[in-house]
Amino acid sequence: MPKREIILPIAAEDRRIAKLAAIAIGLTLAEAALPSPIPGVKPGLANIVILLVLLQHGLKAAASVSVIRLLAGSLLLGSFLSPGFWLAASGAAASLLMLSILQYLPEKFFGPVSLSILTAFAHISGQLALAWAWLLPSTGILALLPFFALAALIFGTVNGLIVTRLIAGKPDMGAQSAHV
Amino acid sequence: MKRVRDIAMLLRPGDYVVLLLGLLLVAMLFSARLQNPPGQMLVVRAKGQVVAELPLHMQRTLSIAGTLGNSLIEIVDGRARVIGDPGPRQICVKQGWISRAGDALLCLANQVTLEIPGQSAGYDSLNY
Numbered sequence: 001m002p003k004r005e006i007i008l009p010i011a012a013e014d015r016r017i018a019k020l021a022a023i024a025i026g027l028t029l030a031e032a033a034l035p036s037p038i039p040g041v042k043p044g045l046a047n048i049v050i051l052l053v054l055l056q057h058g059l060k061a062a063a064s065v066s067v068i069r070l071l072a073g074s075l076l077l078g079s080f081l082s083p084g085f086w087l088a089a090s091g092a093a094a095s096l097l098m099l100s101i102l103q104y105l106p107e108k109f110f111g112p113v114s115l116s117i118l119t120a121f122a123h124i125s126g127q128l129a130l131a132w133a134w135l136l137p138s139t140g141i142l143a144l145l146p147f148f149a150l151a152a153l154i155f156g157t158v159n160g161l162i163v164t165r166l167i168a169g170k171p172d173m174g175a176q177s178a179h180v
Numbered sequence: 181m182k183r184v185r186d187i188a189m190l191l192r193p194g195d196y197v198v199l200l201l202g203l204l205l206v207a208m209l210f211s212a213r214l215q216n217p218p219g220q221m222l223v224v225r226a227k228g229q230v231v232a233e234l235p236l237h238m239q240r241t242l243s244i245a246g247t248l249g250n251s252l253i254e255i256v257d258g259r260a261r262v263i264g265d266p267g268p269r270q271i272c273v274k275q276g277w278i279s280r281a282g283d284a285l286l287c288l289a290n291q292v293t294l295e296i297p298g299q300s301a302g303y304d305s306l307n308y
Contacts, residue, residue: 082289083288083289083291084288084289087288105194106194108192109192109193109194110192110194110195110198111190111191111192111194111195113190113191113192113195113198113199114192114194114195114198117198117199117202118198121202121205131286131288144284144286145209145213146206146209146210146212146213149205149206149209150206150210152202153199153202153203153205153206156202157199157202160195161187161190164190164191165190168190
């Protein structure tokens with residue numbers, strides 16, 4: 001039998017995504033340890049990383065980091081394939097869909113804060129849509145909407161400000177921006 | 181003041197529009213919620229199936245079997261809450277009481293949900 005060798009070349013791009021995903025996973029774990037003032041509401045710190053990746057390396061890299069974070073984060077937290085995992089997955093999918101549209105916004109007028117707020121709203125919409133369709137097919141879920149929307153606005157704004165600050169602090173990284 | 185200016189520096193014109201629209205949306209959602217009248221019935225579901233429909237004015241506790249175990253539910257004085265749940269994060273327990281039409285408690289892990297449905301005109305027995 002001929003000896004077959006499978007070589008998976010590791011590109012610089014792969015290393016970069018792995019590094020960024022590791023940061024996002026770290027933030028996810030740190031966040032899970034934080035006590036939450038309102039049940040189910042989290043600041044979404046990993047979104048800072050994903051938004052940064054989008055602005056500096058484009059949508060494909062951001063999607064990779066998001067999916068790796070989702071899978072690895074849930075495996076580490078023990079929530080893989082649980083209802084909570086699917087809620088997180090639908091939130092992440094809605095966020096990526098929103099980002100894929102938002103990347104075409106004129107950069108001159110809309111900064112990371114806009115992207116962050118709108119994506120946070122997309123995130124809760126995705127989550128609540130799944131919760132509504134799957135767990136509570138009625139109007140009941142609407143009762144939670146104002147609280148989630150308020151949290152999305154606050155954390156979306158704060159995360160967006162952090163992203164703006166991080167990009168402003170490192171203009172050389174911003175130079176390879178894939179934001180069109 | 182310097183802080184405020186620092187933050188303002190980070191915002192672009194469109195960001196203010198998005199922020200404002202976001203605030204408006206949140207305010208609308210809250211005001212819509214506060215207009216909900218007190219509910220009459222509590223609908224309890226387990227694994228998606230309705231397992232109990234109870235009037236909120238009757239005081240009682242009941243145990244509902246979910247996927248992980250039993251969720252303990254209490255109804256007192258037109259309000260309902262979850263006293264005990266086998267879920268890991270206890271979200272529906274910590275949420276406390278619900279009383280208004282449209283309110284809900286979700287014990288996701290155990291797949292038990294409590295919901296106070298909105299009144300629909302079709303079932304109004306007092307007015308024609």
